[in-house]
Amino acid sequence: xxxxxxxxxxxxxxxxxxxxxxxxVSYLKQKKLKRKEFLxxxxxxxxxxxxxxxxxxxxxxxxKNGDERVLSxxxxxxxxxxxxxxxxxxxxxxxxxxxxxxxxxxxxxxDQERLYIQVPKFERFFRILIENSLVANQQRxxxxxxxxxxxxxxxxxxxxxxxxxxxPNKQIASYIGVTPEFFSRMRSGLLRKGL
Amino acid sequence: xxxxxxxxxxxxxxxxxxxxxxxxVSYLKQKKLKRKEFLxxxxxxxxxxxxxxxxxxxxxxxxKNGDERVLSxxxxxxxxxxxxxxxxxxxxxxxxxxxxxxxxxxxxxxDQERLYIQVPKFERFFRILIENSLVANQQRxxxxxxxxxxxxxxxxxxxxxxxxxxxPNKQIASYIGVTPEFFSRMRSGLLRKGL
DNA sequence: CTAATTTCTTAACCTACATCATCTTTTTCC
DNA sequence: GGAAAAAGATGATGTAGGTTAAGAAATTAG
Numbered sequence: 001x002x003x004x005x006x007x008x009x010x011x012x013x014x015x016x017x018x019x020x021x022x023x024x025v026s027y028l029k030q031k032k033l034k035r036k037e038f039l040x041x042x043x044x045x046x047x048x049x050x051x052x053x054x055x056x057x058x059x060x061x062x063x064k065n066g067d068e069r070v071l072s073x074x075x076x077x078x079x080x081x082x083x084x085x086x087x088x089x090x091x092x093x094x095x096x097x098x099x100x101x102x103x104x105x106x107x108x109x110x111d112q113e114r115l116y117i118q119v120p121k122f123e124r125f126f127r128i129l130i131e132n133s134l135v136a137n138q139q140r141x142x143x144x145x146x147x148x149x150x151x152x153x154x155x156x157x158x159x160x161x162x163x164x165x166x167x168p169n170k171q172i173a174s175y176i177g178v179t180p181e182f183f184s185r186m187r188s189g190l191l192r193k194g195l
Numbered sequence: 196x197x198x199x200x201x202x203x204x205x206x207x208x209x210x211x212x213x214x215x216x217x218x219x220v221s222y223l224k225q226k227k228l229k230r231k232e233f234l235x236x237x238x239x240x241x242x243x244x245x246x247x248x249x250x251x252x253x254x255x256x257x258x259k260n261g262d263e264r265v266l267s268x269x270x271x272x273x274x275x276x277x278x279x280x281x282x283x284x285x286x287x288x289x290x291x292x293x294x295x296x297x298x299x300x301x302x303x304x305x306d307q308e309r310l311y312i313q314v315p316k317f318e319r320f321f322r323i324l325i326e327n328s329l330v331a332n333q334q335r336x337x338x339x340x341x342x343x344x345x346x347x348x349x350x351x352x353x354x355x356x357x358x359x360x361x362x363p364n365k366q367i368a369s370y371i372g373v374t375p376e377f378f379s380r381m382r383s384g385l386l387r388k389g390l
Numbered sequence: 391c392t393a394a395t396t397t398c399t400t401a402a403c404c405t406a407c408a409t410c411a412t413c414t415t416t417t418t419c420c
Numbered sequence: 421g422g423a424a425a426a427a428g429a430t431g432a433t434g435t436a437g438g439t440t441a442a443g444a445a446a447t448t449a450g
Binding site (some may be wrong): 137 | 281
């Protein structure tokens with residue numbers, strides 16, 4: 001079943017009756033993205049939450065020097081959206097791109113709101129999802145303020161273990177907030193120390 | 196009425212019938228904190244969400260060098276909690292301290308969950324609250340990665356206009372992620388340029 | 391399979407911000 | 421109101437990480 005990963009993800013937080021499950025599934029759309037294909041571009045309005053089942057997405061902004069800053073990655077089992085744009089339905093700042101061929105499940109903003117009304121439990125599900133995301137983001141702010149690049153890299157490795165080997169180093173560098181050049185130096189330094 | 200600010204805050208997002216309002220209010224407790232008094236200390240379990248009606252709270256962590264890192268301020272109309280600890284009910288990392296004599300309204304975690312059951316609309320209210328908080332935190336991550344200290348300071352001034360004059364500079368420095376010494380130099384530089 | 395593109399590495403030099411130390415000013419609180 | 425404590429300013433010096441440049445290695449896509 002293509003929705004299995006998502007449904008088991010949901011059932012970690014709320015119990016669904018089979019009719020509720022049906023309503024939920026009826027709102028879902030599958031989509032495939034080719035490597036380098038965009039789900040959303042800066043300035044566009046984000047109309048969907050995307051749940052990754054295969055592959056990987058990244059969400060990033062482009063700063064005024066043209067440098068890319070990765071806000072988040074979404075490997076299988078993770079959600080991705082430009083939350084600012086999704087909530088406000090105004091043009092966003094995030095680019096969401098497939099790092100490899102990627103399968104996603106889409107839930108539109110309007111369907112999500114219908115779902116809240118028809119199956120109010122989903123208010124709870126998404127609240128919990130967002131709470132967890134908020135906590136992770138707060139921790140990242142603290143880490144960015146307190147830690148060195150090397151320490152942040154170690155944390156990255158714990159948070160996204162599946163990505164360490166599959167992602168180009170420059171993407172990881174951007175996520176932890178250093179240049180690819182410095183990241184390269186740092187890693188060779190790390191390696192000399194063992195690990 | 197001591198709960199007016201909170202109730203008008205809530206009614207921006209959900210409409211409450213008068214009995215629902217009564218249930219909500221019955222769960223609220225008022226508390227006064229003296230300047231420098233703590234609502235929560237690192238390692239403690241966060242049992243309450245606090246809504247500030249007067250004064251100001253700050254939430255901060257202490258890093259391994261003993262330096263304080265301010266995660267957030269809460270002037271009147273803002274909520275404050277150690278979200279990680281509140282959700283997980285495990286020992287947290289945040290210290291929450293009153294920067295001046297401060298009046299708060301407390302909602303305990305257990306009462307909040309009762310509220311979700313009795314008045315499910317509150318799932319929506321808190322979901323929206325947390326969504327907005329998540330967006331602000333994501334933006335702060337991007338800003339910390341992309342912007343200079345000076346640019347982050349300007350953003351701080353927009354985000355917390357009421358605090359610019361009342362807060363000690365070292366607290367602001369900590370929030371934007373620089374030392375008080377550098378902040379002082381930066382400001383005198385800014386002032387020379389006008390503003 | 392191969393040319394083109396992207397990614398990685400290394401090196402020399404640069405800068406935003408940190409640290410440490412000292413002094414002045416402001417705030418606190420008895 | 422005045423001593424003590426906290427906050428702020430400023431100078432000298434240190435460093436994590438940025439920038440630029442250029443070649444080597446790996447991936448991609450035709």
